[in-house]
Structures are given as structure tokens and as C-alpha cells.
Amino acid sequence: MPASEGASLTTSSEVVERIRERARFVRLETVRLISIAKTGHYSSTFSCAEILATLYYGVLRLRHGDPSWPDRDRFVMGKGHAAVGLYPILADHGFFDPELLDGYTRLGNPLGDHPDMTRVPGCDFSSGSLGHNLSVGLGMALGARMTGRDFNVYALLGDGELHEGQIWEAAAAAGHYGVGNLVAIVDRNGYCLDGKVDDIITIEPLADRWRAFGWNVVEVDGHDVPALLDTLLSIRDEAPAKPTAVIAHTVKGKGVGFMERDFGWHLGWLAEQDEAAVIRELKGEK
Amino acid sequence: MNLNTDSLIPRGADGRPLAEGSWHIPSMLLKSPGLLALGEQLSGLVDNGEPVVVLTPDLSYSNGLWAFRERHPDRYLQLGVSEQNSVSVAAGLATTGLRPYVTGFASFLALLCCEQIRTDLAYTKQPVRLIGHHSGITFGFYGTSHHATEDIAIMRSIANMTVVAPADHVAMGALLKAYADHPLPVYFRMGRGREPLVYEPDDERIRPGRAIVHAVGDDLTIIATGTTVHPSLLAAEELRAEGHSVGVIDLHTIKPLDVAAVRAAAEGSRALMTVEEHNVQGGLGGAVAETLTDHGLGVRLLRHGIRDEYALIGPPTHLYRHYRLDGPGIAEEARAFLEPGRITSDAR
Numbered sequence: 001m002p003a004s005e006g007a008s009l010t011t012s013s014e015v016v017e018r019i020r021e022r023a024r025f026v027r028l029e030t031v032r033l034i035s036i037a038k039t040g041h042y043s044s045t046f047s048c049a050e051i052l053a054t055l056y057y058g059v060l061r062l063r064h065g066d067p068s069w070p071d072r073d074r075f076v077m078g079k080g081h082a083a084v085g086l087y088p089i090l091a092d093h094g095f096f097d098p099e100l101l102d103g104y105t106r107l108g109n110p111l112g113d114h115p116d117m118t119r120v121p122g123c124d125f126s127s128g129s130l131g132h133n134l135s136v137g138l139g140m141a142l143g144a145r146m147t148g149r150d151f152n153v154y155a156l157l158g159d160g161e162l163h164e165g166q167i168w169e170a171a172a173a174a175g176h177y178g179v180g181n182l183v184a185i186v187d188r189n190g191y192c193l194d195g196k197v198d199d200i201i202t203i204e205p206l207a208d209r210w211r212a213f214g215w216n217v218v219e220v221d222g223h224d225v226p227a228l229l230d231t232l233l234s235i236r237d238e239a240p241a242k243p244t245a246v247i248a249h250t251v252k253g254k255g256v257g258f259m260e261r262d263f264g265w266h267l268g269w270l271a272e273q274d275e276a277a278v279i280r281e282l283k284g285e286k
Numbered sequence: 287m288n289l290n291t292d293s294l295i296p297r298g299a300d301g302r303p304l305a306e307g308s309w310h311i312p313s314m315l316l317k318s319p320g321l322l323a324l325g326e327q328l329s330g331l332v333d334n335g336e337p338v339v340v341l342t343p344d345l346s347y348s349n350g351l352w353a354f355r356e357r358h359p360d361r362y363l364q365l366g367v368s369e370q371n372s373v374s375v376a377a378g379l380a381t382t383g384l385r386p387y388v389t390g391f392a393s394f395l396a397l398l399c400c401e402q403i404r405t406d407l408a409y410t411k412q413p414v415r416l417i418g419h420h421s422g423i424t425f426g427f428y429g430t431s432h433h434a435t436e437d438i439a440i441m442r443s444i445a446n447m448t449v450v451a452p453a454d455h456v457a458m459g460a461l462l463k464a465y466a467d468h469p470l471p472v473y474f475r476m477g478r479g480r481e482p483l484v485y486e487p488d489d490e491r492i493r494p495g496r497a498i499v500h501a502v503g504d505d506l507t508i509i510a511t512g513t514t515v516h517p518s519l520l521a522a523e524e525l526r527a528e529g530h531s532v533g534v535i536d537l538h539t540i541k542p543l544d545v546a547a548v549r550a551a552a553e554g555s556r557a558l559m560t561v562e563e564h565n566v567q568g569g570l571g572g573a574v575a576e577t578l579t580d581h582g583l584g585v586r587l588l589r590h591g592i593r594d595e596y597a598l599i600g601p602p603t604h605l606y607r608h609y610r611l612d613g614p615g616i617a618e619e620a621r622a623f624l625e626p627g628r629i630t631s632d633a634r
Contacts, residue, residue, distance in 0.1 A: 070383075118410060124381070126405070132374045135371045135373075135378065136374050139377060140382060142378070146382070147382050147384065165370075169370065
């Protein structure tokens with residue numbers, strides 16, 4: 001059910017299984033596309049695979065093949081470096097020809113390491129410069145209000161991205177205006193480029209920070225599909241008077257043992273033999 | 287519709303207006319017709335049915351948006367002292383079919399938000415209008431943090447961006463209206479709203495992308511933009527009285543630049559002089575120099591403005607005199623430049 005307009009609000013096991021399968025698809029496609037580019041953000045994408053799959057196959061109100069439907073829910077990817085995991089989903093929703101994936105990052109192809117809304121149908125906003133897209137999502141959410149449309153805006157933020165000051169400018173304004181149709185999902189995988197986020201500059205107490213800015217906060221295991229689905233659907237049902245921050249506790253590199261243990265896999269490339277082993281691990285064949 | 291400006295007047299403890307001459311931030315608006323006009327002009331766009339939304343980072347009294355807020359509170363968005371957030375929020379609003387206008391001091395809007403403007407507005411082709419007011423050295427003794435002598439250079443190096451510096455609030459109103467439907471971002475550069483008027487209302491010469499030729503001259507053509515148009519006209523009068531044949535062009539649209547107008551000036555005058563309240567590097571002078579080079583137009587050019595330095599502090603009019611950006615100063619620079627055998631001006 002890629003077209004999730006009017007998705008069932010009950011967490012049926014069928015939906016959950018589908019999302020889990022699509023999360024596996026995201027990881028496998030990420031490995032395949034990175035093999036084309038010969039460089040890519042493996043572990044940053046693996047940490048948010050369940051989040052992306054839950055949003056796109058269980059939460060967002062979308063129309064298959066119609067990326068410009070004005071009432072669709074919006075998704076902005078603050079952590080634009082995980083775009084490699086988003087493209088296969090957008091193609092799967094009929095927003096562009098899946099064959100474009102085969103030329104990922106090659107000269108003239110629309111799909112680059114960071115997403116470009118002017119080139120990629122279904123990409124609701126460009127990103128790559130951290131800290132911008134919560135503001136952009138706030139603008140979209142306020143725009144829904146001002147134009148009388150009923151859609152939600154979901155912003156996926158990296159936890160390292162929360163070091164950016166602009167995030168907190170947007171958080172303050174969203175809290176002040178009580179923008180309830182805005183949901184920030186923090187991929188709390190614990191790592192940025194140089195190591196542990198909280199060793200570099202701590203972002204704790206994270207839930208209290210969001211609360212202090214006037215947000216509701218929900219903490220969830222970011223790989224637990226039923227929990228993610230329940231959390232995100234209940235925010236939509238409740239139509240809260242405040243924006244919501246979902247702190248999704250995740251594992252950077254989730255699904256590949258050696259990547260889970262080494263933050264260096266934020267960016268990298270796997271030679272043929274290693275790639276084959278990773279694919280076997282992701283398929284559960286090991 | 288006339289707005290009641292009573293609420294702008296400063297009052298003492300007894301509620302009575304303070305003495306004539308006392309002023310505070312709201313009442314300063316009454317001394318700045320260009321800023322009061324801005325609020326009215328933006329309101330006019332809404333009245334015309336444009337899906338305008340106006341964003342201000344805590345500057346509604348400093349830039350005349352007070353008047354807009356009084357008229358159209360539902361189209362007004364206050365975002366506090368957060369310019370970068372304002373620009374990115376505008377990008378999001380634009381994706382929903384609205385036409386956001388972000389206002390701010392040019393120093394903070396163009397310099398602090400340069401990357402948000404490039405990445406969220408221009409690269410993404412969002413039809414957002416930026417209004418950078420108090421540009422150049424209009425802020426006088428408030429100092430370098432509040433001066434913007436780099437904004438033209440920054441904005442014109444951003445692909446998809448149009449850069450416009452109207453000479454007065456008549457031109458501002460006409461160009462705001464002319465660019466209302468432009469599908470890409472536009473940067474409007476304003477002074478502090480106290481510039482003498484150059485144009486009469488409804489002047490049909492004010493058209494986007496088209497320079498306004500005020501006069502042609504054999505000896506020299508002065509090319510000015512924004513706040514330097516009026517003093518350049520004064521300078522030309524002074525020079526003409528001394529027997530020089532001097533033309534003046536208002537190049538309000540700096541990008542895209544009116545190549546035909548520059549070509550005509552280069553072919554019709556023995557020398558050109560650009561005058562800008564901006565660093566001579568990368569701004570109007572830079573744009574004209576590039577155009578001359580691109581088109582093989584070998585004419586002497588003097589780029590007059592702030593010469594790659596941070597301006598002194600002082601009252602704005604004193605600074606204009608010091609930097610020879612007032613009428614007599616521009617005339618003095620031109621005179622030195624036109625001396626026989628002179629390659630460049632070194633009047634200072």
C-alpha cells in the first residue's frame with residue numbers, strides 16, 4: 001500500500017510487516033546506490049530506515065504518482081545526507097521512474113547525495129545544510145494554516161544537527177505560535193562526524209529542551225515499527241495545540257554489525273566482497 | 287485609507303505628547319516617508335489580491351511594517367530577532383503558494399542570512415522577496431555591524447537572484463508591483479526611507495530591468511543606483527554649469543543588468559563613472575566593469591564608492607560628505623577624473 005492516503009489508524013500486523021520489509025528494502029537499496037556512487041552515508045541512513053518506512057508506508061497522506069498534490073503531508077529531511085534512503089521510497093510511490101536510481105549521482109542524474117526539490121519529484125524541500133529544514137517545515141506548517149489546508153509537516157532531524165542555532169530559532173517560533181501540525185523527529189543515533197554527539201557538545205537534557213521551547217515530547221525506540229507507527233498516528237489523531245518532538249532512539253549503522261560498532265561509517269564505501277557480506281547480513285542470510 | 291498615527295507619538299507620564307522634536311522608535315517612522323510608504327505599498331499588494339505574507343524579525347517600527355500590520359494582521363508574521371529562521375520560514379511558506387516578503391536591516395538580511403538565501407530561496411527557486419533596508423552607510427554612527435557595503439556583491443553572485451536598488455520610494459513602489467509575480471527571489475535594496483524624491487508618481491520610465499537615462503553627455507556618464515541617484519543628478523548639474531557634458535543613468539536593476547544602456551553610455555561618452563553606497567569591489571562598479579569587458583567596450587571607468595574599507599562612524603550626511611557621495615563630492619571626484627591625461631581618479 002504505497003499510497004497511504006487514509007491509512008488505517010489501527011496498527012495491523014500486516015501494515016507493520018510491510019513497513020519492516022520496506023525498511024529492509026531501504027537498507028538494501030542504500031547499499032546498491034552507494035556502490036554506484038562509490039561513496040555514501042551508510043550508517044546515517046540505516047539509523048532512520050524504520051522512521052522513513054513508517055512515515056511513507058504508514059503515516060503520510062500521499063497520492064501515488066502525484067507528488068504535487070497540494071493537500072499531501074510534507075516531509076522535509078533536515079539530515080539531507082540520508083537522501084540515498086529516501087529516493088527508493090519516492091520512486092516506489094510512483095513519483096519518478098525507478099530507473100533513475102540506477103544512475104544515482106552520475107553526471108546529469110537528478111539524484112545526488114543531498115536532495116534537490118527542483119530535480120527530484122516528491123522531494124518536498126532541498127537540504128544538505130544542517131539546521132535549515134525545521135524552519136522550512138515551520139513555514140510549510142504555517143502556510144497550511146494561512147491557506148486553509150489540512151496537512152501535517154514532518155521534519156527528520158539528525159541529533160548532531162541540533163547543534164545548529166537555527167534549529168532553536170525555529171523551535172522557539174513553532175512553540176510560540178503553537179504550530180500543532182509540525183512534527184520534528186530526532187534521529188537520536190548518538191553520533192556526528194567526530195564521535196559521540198554528547199561528548200562533542202551535549203544536547204541533553206534533550207526532552208526538557210524541547211519542552212522548554214513549548215513542544216510536546218514523545219520518546220520512542222526508532223527501530224520499533226509498531227511503537228513508531230502508534231506514536232506518529234496518535235499525534236495526527238490528537239491534533240495537538242503544540243508542535244511535537246519525537247525523540248527516536250536509534251543505532252547508527254543499524255542492521256550491519258561492524259557499522260553499529262564504528263562511527264566512522266557515517267560516510268564510506270564497501271569493496272565488492274564486503275558489500276556482499278553486508279547484503280547477506282541485511283537479508284538475514286548470515 | 288489613512289492610518290491613525292496617534293499611537294506612534296511619544297507621550298509623557300501625563301499622557302500628553304512630549305515636546306516637538308522628541309522622538310522614539312515608533313515616531314521615527316513619521317520622519318521616514320519611504321518606510322511608511324513601504325508598509326502601504328505592501329498592503330496595496332494584498333488589496334490587489336496577491337497572496338502576500340510579510341515577515342519581520344522584530345523591526346516593524348524600524349521599517350514601516352507597522353502600517354502593514356495595522357491593515358493586514360492575518361498576513362503579517364512576527365518572528366522575533368531571528369533573521370536566518372525568517373528566511374527559511376519564508377521558503378516553507380512559499381512552497382504553499384504564498385508570496386513571502388522578508389524585511390530586515392540589509393546588514394543582517396544579506397550578510398547574516400547569505401547562506402539561507404542561497405540554499406533555501408535561490409537554489410530552490412522560491413518566489414520570496416527580500417527587502418534589505420538601511421543599506422550602505424545610512425546607519426552612520428551605529429557602526430560597521432549595521433553598515434551593508436557588501437550586499438550587492440553577495441546578492442548578485444547568487445544564481446536565480448534579481449537585485450534591485452530603487453532610488454526613492456516612488457521607484458520602490460513601482461518595482462515592488464512590477465516584480466510581484468516574478469517566479470524567482472528578488473533582493474530589494476533600500477536606504478533609510480528619508481531619501482529625497484527623484485521620481486513623480488506613475489513615472490512610466492520605471493520598468494524592471496530597464497535603466498533610466500536621465501541625461502546623456504559626451505564627456506562623462508554617471509551610472510548610479512539606489513541612494514546615489516539623487517546626489518549624482520546634483521553633481522551632473524554642477525558639472526554642466528562648468529561646461530562639462532554629463533549624462534546620468536539610474537541603473538536600479540543591477541541584476542539582470544541593462545547591457546544596452548551601459549553600451550550606449552560607453553559608446554556615447556568619453557568616460558564612465560559608477561557611484562554606489564557600497565564597496566567598489568563586486569557591486570555596481572564591478573557589474574559595469576564586467577559588462578564593459580564582456581562586450582569589448584574600451585572606455586575609461588571610475589568606480590566611485592566605498593573603496594574596500596570599513597566606513598568611519600559619523601552622522602550619515604557627514605559620512606556622505608567625507609566619502610564624496612553627496613552631490614558636491616561626486617562632482618569633485620568627476621572633475622579630477624576628467625582632468626586631461628588622468629587615467630584613474632586619485633582625488634583624495
